[in-house]
Amino acid sequence: MLDLVIIGAGGFGREVLGIVRAINEASRDVRWRVLGFVDDSPGEADLKRIQRLDAAYLGPIDSLVGQPATTHVTIGVGEPAVRQKIDDRIRGYGLPAATIVHPAAEIGADCVYQEGLVAAGGVRVTTNVELGRHVHLNLNVTVGHDCTLGDFVSVNPLAAISGNCRLESVVLIGTTAALLEWVTVGRGSTVGAGACVVRDVPTGVVVKGVPAR
Ligand SMILES: CC(C)(COP(=O)(O)OP(=O)(O)OC[C@H]1O[C@@H](n2cnc3c(N)ncnc32)[C@H](O)[C@@H]1OP(=O)(O)O)[C@@H](O)C(=O)NCCC(=O)NCCS
Incomplete structure (x- = not known):
């Protein structure tokens, strides 16, 4: 089982959680252990939605600093340019993308x-x-x-x-x-x-x- 953090608590990030859960359900073993979401400025409504999905909010994107190098990330942000910026920013953290x-x-x-x-x-x-x-x-x-x-x-x-x-x-x-x-x-x-x-x-x-x- 691999640890996973989803970057982005908005609609697409939460849809990615749904995809990850479908992967786990279809596998013989649970493939991903979702540690939670990181997001620099999640809205109140999104934090409540995450809670209703039984998932955790871990803090801003910089909370990824210090994660073990085995923790994977996925960028649950639909806008291409924003996704690129996030990727540039986290590249130095050395975490593999799922x-x-x-x-x-x-x-x-x-x-x-x-x-x-x-x-x-x-x-x-x-x-x-x-x-x-x-x-x-x-x-x-x-x-x-x-x-x-x-x-x-x-x-x-x-x-x-x-x-x-x-x-x-x-x-x-x-x-x-x-x-x-x-x-x-x-x-x-x-x-x-x-x-x-x-x-x-x-x-x-x-x-x-x-x-x-
Ligand atoms: C084309 C698009 C990028 C334009 O965004 P924008 O520059 O902010 O455009 P605006 O909303 O200011 O609209 C400008 C004009 O284009 C028209 N317009 C907007 N989107 C249009 C589209 N997809 N097709 C045709 N005309 C469109 C508007 O009616 C408006 O016309 P008007 O000036 O005669 O009133 C955007 O509307 C779009 O289609 N994005 C894709 C959204 C998508 O896929 N969403 C799914 C998310 S899962």
């Missing part, structure tokens, strides 16, 4: 991923896909063959990434967005909820609508 894949998520053959992956229930990643560090794939996301997703990419629920797409680092794909095959989304860009991306998206922009522009 890989959290819901038992009802499918990751196909020859898919490679780096540490920090969070894949929610219903995710389907087909084949020959590369996922960078701290990639988040939310509920029912599909990622087609030969895609590459850079570090800190977040794909929100029900988005569909067609084959051969390239999402550079720190990209956010909004809920139910569709990406046609072979498109590239540039570093730091956001694709709005419900958009249909039909051509490449440059770096650092927001696109929305059908077709996305």
Whole structure:
């Protein structure tokens, strides 16, 4: 059994707790012992929600200092740029990032991923896909063959990434967005909820609508 701390007491952090518990229920042995949440400024309502989930609030993110090097972390924060900042900040603590894949998520053959992956229930990643560090794939996301997703990419629920797409680092794909095959989304860009991306998206922009522009 491995110890785990979830960074971020907000909605997504608590959803990550749900994924971790589903993993434990599906395993023969309990895989993760969740020590609790760290968060620099949790709201009162979130602290109560954590309590109702029978989980602990451990304090601000710096409470990770002094954790044994065997304690894993997962960054339960959906916003890519914020997740990247947190990762930069905690890198020096030397704690490994957990890989959290819901038992009802499918990751196909020859898919490679780096540490920090969070894949929610219903995710389907087909084949020959590369996922960078701290990639988040939310509920029912599909990622087609030969895609590459850079570090800190977040794909929100029900988005569909067609084959051969390239999402550079720190990209956010909004809920139910569709990406046609072979498109590239540039570093730091956001694709709005419900958009249909039909051509490449440059770096650092927001696109929305059908077709996305
Ligand atoms: C596209 C997005 C990034 C824009 O955010 P924003 O810059 O703060 O946009 P605003 O809310 O100020 O809206 C600006 C305009 O864009 C429109 N708009 C906002 N989101 C839109 C979307 N997804 N598709 C089409 N139009 C959208 C607004 O209606 C508004 O139009 P108006 O100027 O004619 O009134 C954001 O709305 C979005 O879709 N984010 C993804 C959210 C998501 O996936 N949530 C799920 C979490 S699990």
